[in-house]
Amino acid sequence: MSSTLVAKPLAQPTLRRRSRRRRWTAEGVIFTTLNTTFLLLLAAAMIYPLLNTLATSLNDGMDAVRGGIGIWPRVFSLKNYEVVLSMHTIYQAFFMSVLKTIVVVVTNLLFTSMLAYALSRNEFIFRRPITLIFVLTMYFDAGLIPNYLLIRDLGMLNSFQAYWVPVMISAFNLIILRTYMKSIPEEIIESARIDGAGEFRTWWLIVMPLCKPTLAVVGLFVAVGSWNSWLDTLLYNSGEQWLSTLQYELQKLLASSMNAGANSGGNAASAASVAQGGQVTTPISLRSAITVVAAVPILFVYPFLQKHFVSGLMIGSVKG
Amino acid sequence: MTDATVSTLVAGSGPEPDPEPANGSRSGKRKARTNAAKDPRREITWDRIWAQRVLLAMAVPLLLYQILFKYVPVYGWAIGFQDYKPGRGGIWEQEWVGLENFVDLFTGVNGERFARVVANTLGQSTLTLIVGTFGAIVLALLLNEVKNQPFKRVMQNITYMPHFLSWVIVASLASVALSLPSSGGFINQALMSLNLVDEPILFLTEPNYFWGIVAGTNLWKELGWNTILYLAAITAIDPTLYEAAEVDGAGRYRKMFSITLPGIMPTIVVLLIINSGWILSTNFELPYFLGNGLVSETAETIDVFVLRYGYELGNYSLAVVAGIFKTVVAIILVGSANLAAKRLNQETLV
Numbered sequence: 001m002s003s004t005l006v007a008k009p010l011a012q013p014t015l016r017r018r019s020r021r022r023r024w025t026a027e028g029v030i031f032t033t034l035n036t037t038f039l040l041l042l043a044a045a046m047i048y049p050l051l052n053t054l055a056t057s058l059n060d061g062m063d064a065v066r067g068g069i070g071i072w073p074r075v076f077s078l079k080n081y082e083v084v085l086s087m088h089t090i091y092q093a094f095f096m097s098v099l100k101t102i103v104v105v106v107t108n109l110l111f112t113s114m115l116a117y118a119l120s121r122n123e124f125i126f127r128r129p130i131t132l133i134f135v136l137t138m139y140f141d142a143g144l145i146p147n148y149l150l151i152r153d154l155g156m157l158n159s160f161q162a163y164w165v166p167v168m169i170s171a172f173n174l175i176i177l178r179t180y181m182k183s184i185p186e187e188i189i190e191s192a193r194i195d196g197a198g199e200f201r202t203w204w205l206i207v208m209p210l211c212k213p214t215l216a217v218v219g220l221f222v223a224v225g226s227w228n229s230w231l232d233t234l235l236y237n238s239g240e241q242w243l244s245t246l247q248y249e250l251q252k253l254l255a256s257s258m259n260a261g262a263n264s265g266g267n268a269a270s271a272a273s274v275a276q277g278g279q280v281t282t283p284i285s286l287r288s289a290i291t292v293v294a295a296v297p298i299l300f301v302y303p304f305l306q307k308h309f310v311s312g313l314m315i316g317s318v319k320g
Numbered sequence: 321m322t323d324a325t326v327s328t329l330v331a332g333s334g335p336e337p338d339p340e341p342a343n344g345s346r347s348g349k350r351k352a353r354t355n356a357a358k359d360p361r362r363e364i365t366w367d368r369i370w371a372q373r374v375l376l377a378m379a380v381p382l383l384l385y386q387i388l389f390k391y392v393p394v395y396g397w398a399i400g401f402q403d404y405k406p407g408r409g410g411i412w413e414q415e416w417v418g419l420e421n422f423v424d425l426f427t428g429v430n431g432e433r434f435a436r437v438v439a440n441t442l443g444q445s446t447l448t449l450i451v452g453t454f455g456a457i458v459l460a461l462l463l464n465e466v467k468n469q470p471f472k473r474v475m476q477n478i479t480y481m482p483h484f485l486s487w488v489i490v491a492s493l494a495s496v497a498l499s500l501p502s503s504g505g506f507i508n509q510a511l512m513s514l515n516l517v518d519e520p521i522l523f524l525t526e527p528n529y530f531w532g533i534v535a536g537t538n539l540w541k542e543l544g545w546n547t548i549l550y551l552a553a554i555t556a557i558d559p560t561l562y563e564a565a566e567v568d569g570a571g572r573y574r575k576m577f578s579i580t581l582p583g584i585m586p587t588i589v590v591l592l593i594i595n596s597g598w599i600l601s602t603n604f605e606l607p608y609f610l611g612n613g614l615v616s617e618t619a620e621t622i623d624v625f626v627l628r629y630g631y632e633l634g635n636y637s638l639a640v641v642a643g644i645f646k647t648v649v650a651i652i653l654v655g656s657a658n659l660a661a662k663r664l665n666q667e668t669l670v
Contacts, residue, residue: 143643146396
């Protein structure tokens with residue numbers, strides 16, 4: 001993408017909205033009706049699976065096996081959530097996911113922005129070669145098993161470090177932050193110099209506060225990525241139950257139901273009941289409840305995300 | 321692989337791969353080069369290095385970190401040339417076998433399986449790319465025709481949302497949606513109540529459906545998200561073109577097909593080219609989660625092969641060879657795709 005291609009629209013929209021007049025013609029009315037109908041159907045298709053899962057998770061487990069639950073629970077019950085919350089593994093996985101996400105966001109933002117500051121300084125002599133080395137990593141990956149062997153040889157298997165150390169810096173976010181820092185007027189940084197601030201202090205006290213909006217966007221994306229990841233748990237930390245994450249627990253449930261499905265000829269969840277701590281539920285209900293628990297934090301930050309992600313995407317495209 | 325979102329974002333938003341932007345980069349580079357020759361400020365001397373010691377202290381440890389975690393793992397490629405047995409100890413105590421693993425992977429029984437794996441990777445990615453691009457263009461055009469701004473915003477926010485759900489959740493939703501009605505399979509239920517089928521279709525056990533399921537699920541997840549760049553390109557179209565067309569009596573459809581669509585054509589082409597560079601790297605989670613034994617002939621992709629056959633069964637050598645193959649081909653593809661996009665960019669946009 002060229003920078004002109006994306007940079008332009010930001011300046012233009014008001015001009016265009018004014019120039020278009022609204023005219024009602026037969027063609028226009030028919031088109032608008034069809035278009036609105038289509039978009040509403042599309043939105044329904046996007047939301048239905050989520051509402052269906054929510055309804056199933058709030059429905060009685062034995063009743064859900066009969067099928068036919070729409071977007072409203074048929075026999076309302078909170079039992080599935082009681083079961084999920086009484087499962088020690090899920091509990092622990094939830095807190096591990098939260099802890100991991102927080103640590104990844106903090107370390108990633110800290111180190112990526114520190115490096116971005118150094119690379120945004122025009123006078124920095126090794127700016128170009130260092131940037132190139134980082135950018136190339138967006139396109140080069142040694143592969144799954146070599147990466148696994150490195151973590152193993154560093155002695156980080158089955159440790160919390162395996163979650164945050166390998167993802168301390170993201171080349172893509174580095175470019176976004178560097179671009180934003182470059183747009184900060186040189187005078188601000190020079191005045192900090194005159195007041196006696198060194199590079200480190202300039203970065204922490206002057207540049208970082210100015211980058212808050214971009215840091216927020218980048219941080220949210222990092223958080224979503226970390227919350228959603230499961231492969232790191234599978235590869236590096238599946239040997240220790242206390243390091244398990246919510247996505248990985250959900251993946252294990254999904255895998256067992258897929259295997260059961262393959263064996264019973266396509267029925268993705270067998271009707272067998274699951275007894276857990278004196279409660280009775282069914283795999284399908286249990287899976288729905290865990291899916292909701294895993295999705296809710298994302299849906300919770302979504303309003304904040306959607307306010308910012310377009311601008312974040314634009315910054316990414318308009319780098320220079 | 322852990323930040324797949326970022327890599328799709330890179331692929332989707334398609335920023336320039338190198339630190340130089342496509343436009344004006346030439347003059348920028350030239351200036352920098354002449355500066356480096358003339359300007360004493362850019363010369364590398366011990367004095368300058370000492371003066372910039374704080375910047376160096378901020379950058380160099382992280383540079384070493386990045387080299388350790390992204391470039392050093394290449395030593396693992398040695399396993400591709402060994403008969404790797406974990407019991408023998410470390411990587412340097414293994415038996416070297418030259419290119420034997422490469423011959424093994426590309427010929428004979430394994431060769432047939434690997435050819436199928438490559439075909440599945442290409443097939444699933446291509447279908448996903450075509451369906452996804454087409455869908456996103458259509459949706460962008462339709463959203464652009466919505467004049468009611470709040471309605472448009474609500475529609476955008478709803479269609480963007482699935483992008484942020486994890487692949488585990490999306491695969492879980494898909495497996496429920498496609499299952500039998502008794503397991504909550506509402507797609508079968510809808511088909512049956514509309515009398516389109518008499519018996520529920522066993523979507524996830526029928527190999528012929530698998531590529532379509534991958535493409536369809538990808539469409540559901542990324543459709544709205546993929547419209548963002550097209551919508552941005554649409555707002556960049558010169559509004560006087562629409563006015564001129566209106567004066568000439570062009571209706572809504574005429575404007576859509578003769579102004580909007582040609583207006584975003586360069587974006588479409590550039591994004592298609594850049595995304596096709598990622599064709600070996602894109603689909604991993606869905607075939608891994610949804611592919612069971614019954615559909616593995618169409619489900620297994622290169623990454624799934626590496627994870628299942630290599631990591632889970634401990635056949636490191638063959639899996640590493642498959643990984644080397646993927647990385648090398650992917651670099652060639654991504655490199656040429658970016659080159660092509662850049663060249664095209666300069667011809668059509670500048």
